[in-house]
Amino acid sequence: MRILIEEYQYDVSKVRDVLYGIDALENMEGRVSIHYVGYYYNMLLKDCVFILPKVLLKDVDDKELVFGKYKPEDIANLDTFDSKERSFLYKFAVWIYRAIVVYKNDKRSDTTIVCHSRIAQMGNGGRRLSNTYLDILLSLIQFNRDNQNFFFFVIKNLHSGLNKINWQRTIATKTAIIQDGQAVYLNPVNKRRQVNFDEELLVIFFSILNYIGDTYGFPKDICCQFPLITGKRFETYLKGLGKTRLRQIKYKYFSDKALQLWNLCYTFFKEARQISVSTEQREYLLVKNFNIVFEAIIDELIGDKEPPRGLKDQDDGKRVDHIYSYRNLTNNEEDKPIYYIGDSKYYKIGNKISDESVYKQFTYARNVIQWNLNIFLDDKKEDAALRKEHPIYRDELTEGYNIVPNFFISAKMDEKLSYADNVSTTNRENNTFLSRHFENRLFDRDTLLVYHYDVNFLYVVSLYARENAHQKAQWKQKVRELFREKIQAALEENYKFYAMTPKPGVNHEKYLRENFQELLGKVYRPFDDTNYLSLALDKQKESENKDLLDKLQKDYYVVECPLGKNPTSVLSGEKAQNSxxxxxxxxxxxxxxxxxxxxxxxxxxxxxxxxxxxxxxxxxxxxxxxxxxxxxxxxxxxxxxxxxxxxxxxxxxxxxxxxxxxxxxxxxxxxxxxxxxxxxxxxxxxxxxxxxxxxxxxxxxxxxxxxxxxxxxxxxxxxxx
CATH class of the missing domain: 3.10.590 (ph1033 like fold)
Structure with a gap:
């Protein structure tokens, strides 16, 4: 197995043989890069080559290193890696393969970027020795597809005669009941079954298919209803019992098919990387522009599948990567969602967001705000359902605008090579971007913020590749709430939030009109009880804020209130005074x-x-x-x-x-x-x-x-x- 890294600039002289059979881009300085991710068979080296995503690269002292310690040229043949890293790459390649297959099968995907020919199929033509875990899995699946008749033949022989009664033993060992002059036996003796090693081999085989289906998302297609080995019991097989048991029953088989099946199962448990596969045709599964696949992965895991027209594909020709409707930031009302805007960034670890990307993200948010206003201002009949489902982003009384959640989401490689679920903002110099026309006006149409979060690339790829609808739905709900909480926390690092309600005798609307210019952009009315307002003040404007609070507190009860918290809980003491x-x-x-x-x-x-x-x-x-x-x-x-x-x-x-x-x-x-x-x-x-x-x-x-x-x-x- 050979390893290449997407978009890395290789010295042509060091990887010319490895690149045999694939297009690559060479520059004038003798450097070459590959703009694919995936798998292909190198006919010259008689070995398979995996082109892995560039997220494996990390800049260390101005050098791009795999896992932060290996030069990509030095790891082309895998011998450089330790056993843990080698095992990781074998299985990581399976996840990449599965992710590309799932993307290819998605009807909404741009399949023109996928180059696919059948991989690792068993056959009678020329053969090679495989040394990839993926080949082992694909060979098991291919055997299942090609040998249905073999399975049914074995099962038929296993069960033949099972329902025949052994009358000699029945008469000799059972007591008869005489009814109407005839002997009736209530418990006749059937033909006894002995331990059948053909059945045990099939049970092990289908248990393996079940395991790789649950783990990697491969189709199971198990046609026989055997009691499978699952859970912790199967884990013991993975830890050594599988090899031991297969060695014990190896010499019970004589047919070519049974021996072939035994060899497949034993190779799986041993992970020996040696299995005969056909090389009748050139084998590859490659995808150009893996950033498109990564965008599809993130959109499947966090986005809405069919947002209203004009949100994802916007009227000015721009296209948002991800958009979904979820609880807004300023209150906890389930029936008042707001649209979250996301942009996925497929970068090497640590790459900075470009100024152009930030500007585009602000434009997306402005377009979404205008889309929201239009469905209320135009009063079109076709927008009636949208008006019922969504609150207007602008509050008429305060002229304040709701906060529009906006974020970048990029991939990181877990340093421990773990597939754990985590989202972070660590190790970034700048994970918040701000656009504004006025200072200290958070609830203003022109005050827009974008936050940057990293997700574990291994986790999202594996979750997408498994195609488990329940697991994806669970993570979608979890990560949406997590992003909401993280954006709220980031806002509270820069702004102090208050809840305020008028004191007895204060004409609420009149006061807001008379002090409109001073409160514009600082107050917003997000709560069901319109006597309550949310007040946001920039923490860097302490002197200005103190003057405003002193003035407000003459006519209003003003109490610090975390963003999104119900004001009745924090204003209970003040409201008691209000009463x-x-x-x-x-x-x-x-x-x-x-x-x-x-x-x-x-x-x-x-x-x-x-x-x-x-x-x-x-x-x-x-x-x-x-x-x-x-x-x-x-x-x-x-x-x-x-x-x-x-x-x-x-x-x-x-x-x-x-x-x-x-x-x-x-x-x-x-x-x-x-x-x-x-x-x-x-x-x-x-x-x-x-x-x-x-x-x-x-x-x-x-x-x-x-x-x-x-x-x-x-x-x-x-x-x-």
Missing amino acids: SEAVHGRKGVLMVMMEKYATKSANFTHGKLAVAIKMTVESMDIVENLSNIGYVLFHHRSDNDQHLFSVRGTCIIKAAGELEDDRYKNIGNKELYISVDIDTTELSSGNLHASKIKPASKETRYDAQFAWLSDLESDNSKVAE
Whole structure:
């Protein structure tokens, strides 16, 4: 087995024989490079050659070295490697082969870049001695395809006569039951089977096929229902039992096919690298531009298969490598996803992202933002479903824009040659790229960030090659959440995030309009409760930020809130103050049952209200606490559709005839009412729960009640959970 590295500049004189039979690009200085990845048979050397991806290369002291220690010219014949590295390369070649095959079979792939001819097929023509693990696996698979008749013939002989009754032994050993003058034997003796070594060989063979199917994703095509050797038991075969058992039964076989099958199985367990394969035709499986295959691998593992038109293939002719819809960065609402934009980079280890690539990535994000705005601004019927599925990226009230997640994803080779699943940003001088028009405006359309992450090349290639739908779906979910968390963490390294909500008496919309220029790009409204805003401030602008926070805290409750966290958990203490520290200091709540609030509230927009009271326990409780009523809460026995207002002045008991004509009565034709004036600015009620207060009886469930704010507020420990 010979090894070449993709795109490495070789000295022609050192690799001329190895390159025999394949096109290569030679420059004027006598250097040559190969722009393929894959496998081919070298007729001159009578040996196979693997061209491996350039991710094996690492720059060390301005030299490109394999595994960071070998010159590519020195490892062409594999003798330089130690046993661990040699074993790794044998099996790594299998993964590369499988990845190319899966790519070739994908109907969405550009198959014009794949050059393929049948590999390692068994035959009667000229033969060679193979020395690759891949040849062993392919020979096993080929034998299975070509010898179905042999398997059925063996199985037929194994089972012939098994259902014939041995009457002589049955009569001699079993007791008969006489029924209607005839002897009936309940347990007749069938023909006994002896240990059959043909069957054991087939069990071992099909167990091997099952193992390489599960491990590498090769098609199993197991036609016989034998009890296979699997799991830990098969591991013992791999560790030596397989060779031992096959040696024990070797001399039980006489037919050519059985001996050939025994040899294949024994070679697999021994990994002897010696197996006769046909060389009737030139054998190769090569792919040009492996970066296209790597892009397909990443897109299969993280991307959406069919994003809406205009997202992947954008209207300006640009094409995004990867795009998918997932939970946005600013809140945890599952029903408000945002599009993540990814670009895969197939580089040597440690290569830097070019300025051109960064600029393109910013352009992709701008196009996605505009695509999102267009589906809302144009109001086309064909976009109606998209409008339901996706939130608009721009908030009308604050003119803030949601953060668009954007990242590069490149391959790295694990230094321990491990296939472990890992994603990292380590060993990079710069893994964050920023584009902006204004400073300290994260929630701005022109503030765009791109992050750079590495994935273990071995892991993603092996996962793609196995074609296990369940494993791929699991990793897709895992890595999407991981990228979200890593982008959030990177943002929090540069920005400090706050949640803010207006204090009682503050007109939220009016305040934002009057301070629009000062807050533009710094605030965004990502939460379901629109009284809450997310505030982002650049950590490098401490003096500027302090002045803004001092000003905001006069009218808003402002608390640090990690990006994506629900504000109710971090603002619970502040919201308690929002509910109990009004100017008048009164902490009592007049709870008014009101269904169809949206319709009825139009009748008291001036703030004048009359709440009916009766001769009930609930009404007497209200009368006793008139001086404590500081708020009115409209509700209908649930935690949804609640509306909280502060009270102006003091509540007064009046007879029906004493009420002003324009004062709205919540219930008509009653004798007594509580006359109450409310501030028309609605307060935040997200931390209040009307359902906590139960009426004394079913008859009074629609009556007004008195409650203390502390009885209505969320339990802090529960909110935190």
